[in-house]
Amino acid sequence: MDFLREYKEKLRTPEEAVRVVKSGDWVDYTTNVSFPYLLDEALANRRDELTDVKIRGNLIFGPIKTVESDPEREHFIYNSWHCSSYERALGDKGLCNYIPMVFRDCTEYYRVFLTVNVAMMAVPPMDEHGYFNLSCATGIAKGILDKADIVILEVNDKLPHIYGAFDEAIHISEVDYIVEGEHPDLPQIPIGEATEEDKAIASFILPHIQDGSALQLGIGTMPNVIGKEIAASDIQDLSMHTELCSDAYYDLYEAGKITNRRKRLFPGKGLTGIVFGSQKLYDWVNRNPAVMIAPLSYVNAPEHIAQFDNMVSINNCIAVDLYGQINAESVGFRQISGTGGQLDYLTGASMARGGKAFICLDSTFTDKKGELHSNIKPYFTGDIVTDPRSQAYFIVTEYGAVNLTGRSTWERAEMLISVAHPNFRDELVAAAENQGIWRKSNKK
Numbered sequence: 336m337d338f339l340r341e342y343k344e345k346l347r348t349p350e351e352a353v354r355v356v357k358s359g360d361w362v363d364y365t366t367n368v369s370f371p372y373l374l375d376e377a378l379a380n381r382r383d384e385l386t387d388v389k390i391r392g393n394l395i396f397g398p399i400k401t402v403e404s405d406p407e408r409e410h411f412i413y414n415s416w417h418c419s420s421y422e423r424a425l426g427d428k429g430l431c432n433y434i435p436m437v438f439r440d441c442t443e444y445y446r447v448f449l450t451v452n453v454a455m456m457a458v459p460p461m462d463e464h465g466y467f468n469l470s471c472a473t474g475i476a477k478g479i480l481d482k483a484d485i486v487i488l489e490v491n492d493k494l495p496h497i498y499g500a501f502d503e504a505i506h507i508s509e510v511d512y513i514v515e516g517e518h519p520d521l522p523q524i525p526i527g528e529a530t531e532e533d534k535a536i537a538s539f540i541l542p543h544i545q546d547g548s549a550l551q552l553g554i555g556t557m558p559n560v561i562g563k564e565i566a567a568s569d570i571q572d573l574s575m576h577t578e579l580c581s582d583a584y585y586d587l588y589e590a591g592k593i594t595n596r597r598k599r600l601f602p603g604k605g606l607t608g609i610v611f612g613s614q615k616l617y618d619w620v621n622r623n624p625a626v627m628i629a630p631l632s633y634v635n636a637p638e639h640i641a642q643f644d645n646m647v648s649i650n651n652c653i654a655v656d657l658y659g660q661i662n663a664e665s666v667g668f669r670q671i672s673g674t675g676g677q678l679d680y681l682t683g684a685s686m687a688r689g690g691k692a693f694i695c696l697d698s699t700f701t702d703k704k705g706e707l708h709s710n711i712k713p714y715f716t717g718d719i720v721t722d723p724r725s726q727a728y729f730i731v732t733e734y735g736a737v738n739l740t741g742r743s744t745w746e747r748a749e750m751l752i753s754v755a756h757p758n759f760r761d762e763l764v765a766a767a768e769n770q771g772i773w774r775k776s777n778k779k
Contacts (some may be wrong), residue, residue: 337462338465338507345513345588349377352487352512358385360452363479364392366416367611369472370399371455371489371517376551377410378492379404384408391434392474393670393673394554394611396522399438402430416475417673426670438578438608439456442478451474454483457491457518458505466504470494471617474578474608474631477502480509487512491734493521495621497610500601509744525613526559526582532697535733535757537564543691543729543736547597549574551642551680552583554672557695559583563647566590567701573762574598574606576636576643580626580675582612585619592682599628599642604606608676609632609755640683646690652721653696656712657748657767659724659739669715685740694738698756709759711751713766730754 352615353374356362364370369542370392373447378388379400386409390401393416401411402425414432415422425431436444445451458467468486469476480486497503507513529537540557540561544550545617548572548606550565562583565573567590574595584605587593595603608631610620620626633639639723640646652663655670664672677694684692696710712718712733730751737750746765751761767773 336465338461341465342461342505342513345507345510347512347514349373349514349516350380352514353381353519354377355485356381356385356388356453359387360389360392361450362388363391363451363454363483364395365454365456365472365476365479366392366474367396367609367629368429368456368494368521369456369470369476370395371457372518373514374455374489375488376400382410387412389414391416391444393417394419394609395422396524402469406430415673415754418670418749423671433670433673435523435552435674436680437674438474438690439630439679440632441475442630442632445478445482449482451479451483453485453487456478457489457490459494459496460490460492461507465507467503467507467510468496469627470497471504471610473499474634477505477631480505485511487514488634490515491518492520494618495610497620498622498624498625500606500627500632500633503628510596520615521617522611523613525610526563527556529560529563532733533560534564536695537561539731540693540735541565541568543571544570544647546571547573548645548647549576551577551646551648551684552579552581553677553680554579554675556584557651558649561695563588566592568677572596574609574643576600576634576646577642578608578631578680580605580607580610580616580620582616585595585612585616587715588619595609596730600639605693606634635679637686639691640680641686643690644688646684646687648676648684648692649695650680650693651695653720654710654712654728655694655696655751656714657751657763657770657772658714658744659727659730659747659751660715661722661727662715662718663694663721665719678722678726681728685726685728693731694722694727694729695731698734699734707758709755709763711755711759711763711765713770747773748772
Protein backbone atom coordinates (compact mmCIF):
# COMPACT_ATOMS: atom_id res chain seq x y z
CA MET A 336 0.00 0.00 0.00
CA ASP A 337 1.09 3.57 -0.70
CA PHE A 338 1.02 5.07 2.80
CA LEU A 339 2.85 8.21 1.70
CA ARG A 340 0.17 8.92 -0.88
CA GLU A 341 -2.56 8.46 1.73
CA TYR A 342 -0.62 10.74 4.08
CA LYS A 343 -0.48 13.49 1.45
CA GLU A 344 -4.19 13.13 0.70
CA LYS A 345 -5.02 13.66 4.38
CA LEU A 346 -2.57 16.51 4.92
CA ARG A 347 -4.21 19.82 5.80
CA THR A 348 -3.19 23.13 7.29
CA PRO A 349 -4.20 23.49 10.95
CA GLU A 350 -6.80 26.07 9.89
CA GLU A 351 -8.34 23.66 7.39
CA ALA A 352 -8.35 20.73 9.82
CA VAL A 353 -10.17 22.51 12.67
CA ARG A 354 -13.01 23.49 10.34
CA VAL A 355 -14.58 20.14 11.31
CA VAL A 356 -15.25 21.39 14.87
CA LYS A 357 -18.84 22.56 15.36
CA SER A 358 -20.56 24.45 18.16
CA GLY A 359 -21.50 22.07 20.97
CA ASP A 360 -18.80 19.51 20.10
CA TRP A 361 -16.67 17.59 22.55
CA VAL A 362 -12.98 17.89 21.62
CA ASP A 363 -10.14 15.89 23.22
CA TYR A 364 -6.47 16.92 23.50
CA THR A 365 -5.29 13.69 25.24
CA THR A 366 -2.43 14.39 27.68
CA ASN A 367 0.89 16.02 28.62
CA VAL A 368 3.48 16.72 25.89
CA SER A 369 1.22 15.30 23.18
CA PHE A 370 -0.82 18.51 23.41
CA PRO A 371 -1.56 19.76 19.83
CA TYR A 372 -0.16 23.30 19.87
CA LEU A 373 -0.89 24.13 16.23
CA LEU A 374 -4.43 22.80 16.24
CA ASP A 375 -5.25 24.49 19.52
CA GLU A 376 -4.08 27.84 18.16
CA ALA A 377 -6.06 27.37 14.96
CA LEU A 378 -9.17 26.45 16.94
CA ALA A 379 -8.71 29.50 19.17
CA ASN A 380 -8.73 31.66 16.04
CA ARG A 381 -12.23 30.35 15.31
CA ARG A 382 -13.49 31.52 18.69
CA ASP A 383 -16.12 33.96 17.44
CA GLU A 384 -17.61 31.35 15.10
CA LEU A 385 -18.19 28.78 17.85
CA THR A 386 -20.08 28.39 21.11
CA ASP A 387 -20.08 25.71 23.81
CA VAL A 388 -17.14 23.67 22.51
CA LYS A 389 -16.13 21.41 25.38
CA ILE A 390 -12.47 20.39 25.55
CA ARG A 391 -10.89 17.63 27.65
CA GLY A 392 -7.20 17.20 28.47
CA ASN A 393 -4.94 16.56 31.41
CA LEU A 394 -1.44 17.31 32.63
CA ILE A 395 -1.05 19.93 29.91
CA PHE A 396 1.66 22.47 30.53
CA GLY A 397 0.24 25.27 28.39
CA PRO A 398 -0.47 27.70 27.09
CA ILE A 399 -3.87 26.47 25.91
CA LYS A 400 -4.87 29.26 23.57
CA THR A 401 -8.50 28.22 23.20
CA VAL A 402 -8.92 28.68 26.94
CA GLU A 403 -6.91 31.88 27.23
CA SER A 404 -8.75 33.45 24.28
CA ASP A 405 -12.12 33.09 26.01
CA PRO A 406 -12.06 34.26 29.65
CA GLU A 407 -15.88 34.38 29.72
CA ARG A 408 -16.11 30.72 28.64
CA GLU A 409 -18.77 31.48 26.07
CA HIS A 410 -16.95 29.61 23.31
CA PHE A 411 -14.62 27.03 24.91
CA ILE A 412 -15.14 25.08 28.15
CA TYR A 413 -11.95 23.33 29.29
CA ASN A 414 -11.95 20.28 31.58
CA SER A 415 -9.01 18.29 33.01
CA TRP A 416 -8.71 14.73 34.25
CA HIS A 417 -5.60 15.67 36.28
CA CYS A 418 -4.35 19.21 36.77
CA SER A 419 -0.83 20.33 35.99
CA SER A 420 0.34 23.51 37.71
CA TYR A 421 -0.76 25.41 34.59
CA GLU A 422 -4.23 23.86 34.63
CA ARG A 423 -4.45 24.53 38.38
CA ALA A 424 -3.84 28.22 37.66
CA LEU A 425 -6.59 28.09 35.04
CA GLY A 426 -8.88 26.58 37.65
CA ASP A 427 -8.08 29.43 40.04
CA LYS A 428 -9.37 31.80 37.34
CA GLY A 429 -12.51 29.72 36.78
CA LEU A 430 -11.24 28.48 33.41
CA CYS A 431 -10.79 24.77 34.12
CA ASN A 432 -13.11 22.19 35.65
CA TYR A 433 -11.85 18.93 37.12
CA ILE A 434 -13.21 15.52 36.09
CA PRO A 435 -13.02 13.01 38.97
CA MET A 436 -11.55 9.64 37.97
CA VAL A 437 -9.08 6.88 38.66
CA PHE A 438 -6.57 6.58 35.83
CA ARG A 439 -6.99 2.87 35.19
CA ASP A 440 -10.63 3.47 34.23
CA CYS A 441 -10.15 6.61 32.16
CA THR A 442 -10.36 5.03 28.69
CA GLU A 443 -13.24 2.83 29.84
CA TYR A 444 -15.18 6.01 30.62
CA TYR A 445 -14.73 6.97 26.97
CA ARG A 446 -15.61 3.55 25.62
CA VAL A 447 -18.86 3.25 27.58
CA PHE A 448 -20.06 6.70 28.58
CA LEU A 449 -18.46 9.64 26.79
CA THR A 450 -18.77 11.38 23.44
CA VAL A 451 -15.73 12.49 21.42
CA ASN A 452 -16.63 14.42 18.30
CA VAL A 453 -13.06 15.42 17.45
CA ALA A 454 -9.80 14.07 18.92
CA MET A 455 -6.59 16.03 18.33
CA MET A 456 -3.11 15.07 19.49
CA ALA A 457 0.54 15.47 18.59
CA VAL A 458 2.51 12.42 17.49
CA PRO A 459 5.98 11.62 16.09
CA PRO A 460 6.28 11.27 12.30
CA MET A 461 4.67 8.28 10.57
CA ASP A 462 6.83 5.21 10.11
CA GLU A 463 7.33 3.21 6.91
CA HIS A 464 4.44 0.91 7.81
CA GLY A 465 1.91 3.74 8.06
CA TYR A 466 1.81 3.91 11.86
CA PHE A 467 2.01 6.92 14.16
CA ASN A 468 3.45 6.18 17.60
CA LEU A 469 1.35 7.59 20.45
CA SER A 470 4.49 8.46 22.38
CA CYS A 471 4.17 9.98 25.85
CA ALA A 472 0.35 9.85 25.77
CA THR A 473 -0.01 6.12 25.12
CA GLY A 474 -1.54 5.56 28.56
CA ILE A 475 -4.90 6.98 27.49
CA ALA A 476 -4.62 8.02 23.83
CA LYS A 477 -5.80 4.98 21.86
CA GLY A 478 -9.02 4.66 23.82
CA ILE A 479 -9.85 8.29 23.06
CA LEU A 480 -8.91 8.05 19.37
CA ASP A 481 -10.96 4.89 18.96
CA LYS A 482 -14.06 6.65 20.31
CA ALA A 483 -13.65 9.84 18.25
CA ASP A 484 -15.84 10.58 15.26
CA ILE A 485 -12.94 12.50 13.66
CA VAL A 486 -9.21 12.04 14.40
CA ILE A 487 -6.70 14.80 13.63
CA LEU A 488 -2.98 14.17 14.21
CA GLU A 489 -0.39 16.92 14.53
CA VAL A 490 3.10 15.73 13.59
CA ASN A 491 5.74 16.86 16.09
CA ASP A 492 9.21 15.51 15.35
CA LYS A 493 10.41 16.46 18.84
CA LEU A 494 8.29 13.75 20.46
CA PRO A 495 10.06 10.48 21.35
CA HIS A 496 9.08 7.20 19.75
CA ILE A 497 8.40 4.80 22.63
CA TYR A 498 8.13 1.06 22.08
CA GLY A 499 4.83 -0.35 23.27
CA ALA A 500 3.21 -3.50 24.51
CA PHE A 501 -0.07 -2.78 22.69
CA ASP A 502 -2.25 0.19 21.70
CA GLU A 503 0.85 2.38 21.33
CA ALA A 504 0.16 3.33 17.71
CA ILE A 505 -2.56 4.36 15.29
CA HIS A 506 -2.54 3.51 11.58
CA ILE A 507 -3.00 6.17 8.93
CA SER A 508 -6.14 4.37 7.77
CA GLU A 509 -7.74 5.31 11.11
CA VAL A 510 -6.82 9.00 10.78
CA ASP A 511 -8.97 11.65 9.10
CA TYR A 512 -6.55 14.59 8.87
CA ILE A 513 -2.86 15.30 9.46
CA VAL A 514 -1.19 18.65 10.07
CA GLU A 515 2.47 19.65 10.12
CA GLY A 516 4.42 22.67 11.34
CA GLU A 517 7.12 24.03 13.63
CA HIS A 518 6.96 23.18 17.34
CA PRO A 519 8.69 24.54 20.43
CA ASP A 520 10.95 22.27 22.45
CA LEU A 521 9.07 19.84 24.65
CA PRO A 522 8.22 21.14 28.14
CA GLN A 523 10.99 20.49 30.65
CA ILE A 524 9.84 19.33 34.09
CA PRO A 525 12.99 18.52 36.06
CA ILE A 526 13.00 17.21 39.61
CA GLY A 527 13.29 19.83 42.32
CA GLU A 528 16.05 19.86 44.92
CA ALA A 529 15.48 17.76 48.01
CA THR A 530 14.51 19.59 51.19
CA GLU A 531 15.60 18.38 54.61
CA GLU A 532 12.05 17.11 55.10
CA ASP A 533 12.25 15.14 51.84
CA LYS A 534 15.53 13.55 52.93
CA ALA A 535 14.06 12.64 56.32
CA ILE A 536 10.99 11.09 54.67
CA ALA A 537 13.21 9.12 52.30
CA SER A 538 15.23 7.81 55.24
CA PHE A 539 12.08 6.22 56.72
CA ILE A 540 11.11 4.60 53.41
CA LEU A 541 14.47 3.26 52.22
CA PRO A 542 14.70 0.45 54.85
CA HIS A 543 11.45 -0.99 53.41
CA ILE A 544 12.84 -1.28 49.87
CA GLN A 545 14.90 -4.36 49.17
CA ASP A 546 16.94 -5.64 46.29
CA GLY A 547 14.63 -6.75 43.49
CA SER A 548 11.67 -4.58 44.48
CA ALA A 549 9.37 -3.14 41.81
CA LEU A 550 8.99 0.61 42.12
CA GLN A 551 6.23 3.10 41.39
CA LEU A 552 6.84 6.80 41.95
CA GLY A 553 3.87 9.13 41.73
CA ILE A 554 3.45 12.60 40.30
CA GLY A 555 5.03 15.44 42.26
CA THR A 556 8.33 16.60 43.63
CA MET A 557 8.49 14.43 46.73
CA PRO A 558 8.27 10.97 45.09
CA ASN A 559 10.83 12.05 42.51
CA VAL A 560 13.20 13.35 45.17
CA ILE A 561 12.85 10.03 46.99
CA GLY A 562 13.81 8.35 43.71
CA LYS A 563 17.05 10.36 43.74
CA GLU A 564 17.71 9.22 47.29
CA ILE A 565 17.18 5.60 46.23
CA ALA A 566 19.63 6.15 43.37
CA ALA A 567 22.25 7.16 45.92
CA SER A 568 21.55 4.15 48.16
CA ASP A 569 22.92 0.56 48.14
CA ILE A 570 19.65 -0.94 46.86
CA GLN A 571 20.07 -2.99 43.67
CA ASP A 572 18.19 -4.72 40.87
CA LEU A 573 14.97 -2.70 40.92
CA SER A 574 12.13 -2.91 38.42
CA MET A 575 10.05 -0.10 36.94
CA HIS A 576 6.28 -0.53 36.86
CA THR A 577 4.72 2.91 37.02
CA GLU A 578 1.95 5.12 35.75
CA LEU A 579 4.43 7.97 35.16
CA CYS A 580 8.00 7.66 33.95
CA SER A 581 9.78 10.77 35.20
CA ASP A 582 13.42 11.82 35.56
CA ALA A 583 13.69 9.80 38.74
CA TYR A 584 13.72 6.60 36.68
CA TYR A 585 16.41 7.95 34.39
CA ASP A 586 18.50 8.75 37.49
CA LEU A 587 17.87 5.25 38.84
CA TYR A 588 18.87 3.71 35.49
CA GLU A 589 22.02 5.81 35.27
CA ALA A 590 22.92 4.76 38.82
CA GLY A 591 22.57 1.11 37.80
CA LYS A 592 19.57 0.53 40.09
CA ILE A 593 16.93 -0.23 37.44
CA THR A 594 17.58 -3.55 35.69
CA ASN A 595 14.05 -5.05 35.41
CA ARG A 596 15.65 -8.50 35.64
CA ARG A 597 13.31 -9.82 38.33
CA LYS A 598 10.02 -8.76 36.74
CA ARG A 599 7.21 -11.24 36.10
CA LEU A 600 5.46 -8.98 33.59
CA PHE A 601 7.65 -8.08 30.60
CA PRO A 602 10.97 -9.09 32.18
CA GLY A 603 13.87 -6.86 31.19
CA LYS A 604 11.60 -3.95 30.34
CA GLY A 605 10.38 -1.06 32.49
CA LEU A 606 6.67 -0.47 31.95
CA THR A 607 4.92 2.90 32.06
CA GLY A 608 1.82 4.66 30.75
CA ILE A 609 2.82 8.32 30.41
CA VAL A 610 6.14 10.15 30.19
CA PHE A 611 7.18 13.72 30.93
CA GLY A 612 10.25 15.33 32.42
CA SER A 613 13.48 16.82 31.06
CA GLN A 614 15.05 16.45 27.62
CA LYS A 615 17.44 13.79 28.91
CA LEU A 616 14.38 11.71 29.86
CA TYR A 617 12.80 12.11 26.41
CA ASP A 618 16.12 11.11 24.83
CA TRP A 619 16.38 8.08 27.13
CA VAL A 620 12.93 6.66 26.34
CA ASN A 621 13.27 7.27 22.59
CA ARG A 622 13.45 3.85 20.84
CA ASN A 623 14.90 2.33 24.00
CA PRO A 624 14.24 -1.43 24.16
CA ALA A 625 14.48 -1.28 27.96
CA VAL A 626 11.39 0.97 28.19
CA MET A 627 7.88 -0.09 27.20
CA ILE A 628 4.66 1.93 27.27
CA ALA A 629 1.10 0.64 27.49
CA PRO A 630 -2.44 1.81 28.30
CA LEU A 631 -3.04 2.73 31.92
CA SER A 632 -5.98 0.32 31.91
CA TYR A 633 -3.23 -2.34 31.95
CA VAL A 634 -0.35 -0.61 33.73
CA ASN A 635 -2.51 0.61 36.62
CA ALA A 636 -4.71 -2.45 37.00
CA PRO A 637 -4.34 -3.63 40.62
CA GLU A 638 -4.34 -7.27 39.51
CA HIS A 639 -1.26 -6.56 37.39
CA ILE A 640 0.49 -4.45 40.04
CA ALA A 641 -0.13 -7.25 42.54
CA GLN A 642 1.94 -9.70 40.47
CA PHE A 643 5.16 -7.99 41.56
CA ASP A 644 6.70 -9.37 44.73
CA ASN A 645 7.84 -6.59 47.04
CA MET A 646 6.01 -3.93 45.02
CA VAL A 647 6.71 -0.49 46.50
CA SER A 648 4.41 2.42 45.70
CA ILE A 649 5.47 5.93 46.77
CA ASN A 650 3.10 8.86 46.37
CA ASN A 651 2.57 12.19 48.03
CA CYS A 652 -0.46 13.91 49.47
CA ILE A 653 -1.54 17.28 50.81
CA ALA A 654 -3.12 16.29 54.12
CA VAL A 655 -4.26 13.36 56.25
CA ASP A 656 -6.93 13.48 58.95
CA LEU A 657 -6.91 11.56 62.22
CA TYR A 658 -9.17 8.88 60.75
CA GLY A 659 -6.58 8.09 58.09
CA GLN A 660 -8.44 9.69 55.20
CA ILE A 661 -5.97 10.95 52.59
CA ASN A 662 -6.34 14.12 50.53
CA ALA A 663 -3.89 14.24 47.63
CA GLU A 664 -5.67 16.67 45.35
CA SER A 665 -7.29 19.72 46.93
CA VAL A 666 -6.83 22.51 49.42
CA GLY A 667 -10.34 22.85 50.70
CA PHE A 668 -12.48 23.31 47.58
CA ARG A 669 -9.50 24.35 45.43
CA GLN A 670 -8.48 21.59 43.02
CA ILE A 671 -4.69 21.14 43.03
CA SER A 672 -4.09 18.00 40.97
CA GLY A 673 -6.25 14.85 40.84
CA THR A 674 -6.65 11.27 41.97
CA GLY A 675 -4.59 9.99 39.05
CA GLY A 676 -3.29 6.50 39.72
CA GLN A 677 -2.62 6.90 43.43
CA LEU A 678 -5.57 4.76 44.49
CA ASP A 679 -4.71 2.21 41.77
CA TYR A 680 -1.23 1.67 43.21
CA LEU A 681 -2.33 1.88 46.82
CA THR A 682 -4.69 -1.00 46.04
CA GLY A 683 -2.30 -3.01 43.87
CA ALA A 684 0.74 -2.69 46.14
CA SER A 685 -1.39 -3.74 49.12
CA MET A 686 -2.38 -6.89 47.21
CA ALA A 687 1.18 -7.81 46.21
CA ARG A 688 3.20 -10.36 48.18
CA GLY A 689 5.54 -8.26 50.33
CA GLY A 690 4.09 -5.09 48.78
CA LYS A 691 3.99 -1.75 50.57
CA ALA A 692 2.31 1.56 49.73
CA PHE A 693 3.66 4.82 51.14
CA ILE A 694 1.83 8.15 51.19
CA CYS A 695 4.22 11.00 52.02
CA LEU A 696 3.72 14.55 53.24
CA ASP A 697 5.51 17.30 55.10
CA SER A 698 4.05 17.56 58.58
CA THR A 699 3.36 21.29 58.15
CA PHE A 700 2.94 24.09 55.63
CA THR A 701 3.46 27.83 55.97
CA ASP A 702 0.78 30.14 54.58
CA LYS A 703 1.29 33.46 52.81
CA LYS A 704 1.24 35.27 56.15
CA GLY A 705 4.09 33.13 57.45
CA GLU A 706 1.86 31.16 59.81
CA LEU A 707 2.61 27.47 60.35
CA HIS A 708 -0.21 24.91 59.94
CA SER A 709 -0.38 21.16 60.45
CA ASN A 710 -0.94 18.89 57.45
CA ILE A 711 -2.30 16.27 59.83
CA LYS A 712 -5.79 17.50 60.61
CA PRO A 713 -8.45 16.45 63.12
CA TYR A 714 -10.95 15.90 60.30
CA PHE A 715 -11.58 17.21 56.79
CA THR A 716 -13.97 20.08 56.14
CA GLY A 717 -14.29 20.45 52.38
CA ASP A 718 -11.03 18.71 51.47
CA ILE A 719 -11.42 16.00 48.83
CA VAL A 720 -10.79 12.45 50.04
CA THR A 721 -8.54 10.81 47.44
CA ASP A 722 -7.94 7.57 49.34
CA PRO A 723 -10.46 6.22 51.87
CA ARG A 724 -9.32 5.43 55.38
CA SER A 725 -10.04 1.75 54.71
CA GLN A 726 -7.15 1.69 52.22
CA ALA A 727 -4.61 3.80 54.12
CA TYR A 728 -1.29 1.98 54.49
CA PHE A 729 1.99 3.70 55.44
CA ILE A 730 1.80 7.43 56.18
CA VAL A 731 5.22 9.10 56.26
CA THR A 732 6.32 12.54 57.43
CA GLU A 733 9.73 13.85 58.40
CA TYR A 734 8.97 12.55 61.91
CA GLY A 735 8.46 8.90 60.99
CA ALA A 736 6.44 6.26 59.15
CA VAL A 737 3.33 4.60 60.59
CA ASN A 738 1.37 1.65 59.18
CA LEU A 739 -2.37 2.17 59.63
CA THR A 740 -3.41 -1.18 58.17
CA GLY A 741 -5.94 -2.93 60.41
CA ARG A 742 -5.73 -0.27 63.12
CA SER A 743 -8.70 1.03 65.09
CA THR A 744 -9.66 4.70 65.18
CA TRP A 745 -7.84 5.33 68.46
CA GLU A 746 -4.72 3.51 67.25
CA ARG A 747 -4.72 5.57 64.06
CA ALA A 748 -5.07 8.79 66.00
CA GLU A 749 -2.14 7.87 68.23
CA MET A 750 0.04 6.84 65.29
CA LEU A 751 -0.72 9.90 63.18
CA ILE A 752 -0.17 12.29 66.06
CA SER A 753 3.20 10.62 66.65
CA VAL A 754 4.35 11.75 63.18
CA ALA A 755 2.74 15.19 63.34
CA HIS A 756 4.84 18.27 64.04
CA PRO A 757 5.48 18.50 67.82
CA ASN A 758 3.98 22.01 67.93
CA PHE A 759 0.56 20.61 67.01
CA ARG A 760 0.43 17.34 68.92
CA ASP A 761 -1.35 18.68 72.00
CA GLU A 762 -4.15 20.26 70.01
CA LEU A 763 -4.50 17.13 67.90
CA VAL A 764 -4.81 15.06 71.11
CA ALA A 765 -7.53 17.44 72.31
CA ALA A 766 -9.32 17.10 68.97
CA ALA A 767 -9.05 13.31 69.07
CA GLU A 768 -10.53 13.30 72.58
CA ASN A 769 -13.41 15.50 71.41
CA GLN A 770 -13.98 13.17 68.44
CA GLY A 771 -14.04 10.08 70.68
CA ILE A 772 -10.96 8.49 69.13
CA TRP A 773 -8.40 8.95 71.92
CA ARG A 774 -7.57 6.67 74.85
CA LYS A 775 -6.22 8.23 77.99
CA SER A 776 -3.43 5.65 77.98
CA ASN A 777 -2.30 6.77 74.53
CA LYS A 778 1.12 8.31 74.14
CA LYS A 779 1.89 11.44 72.16
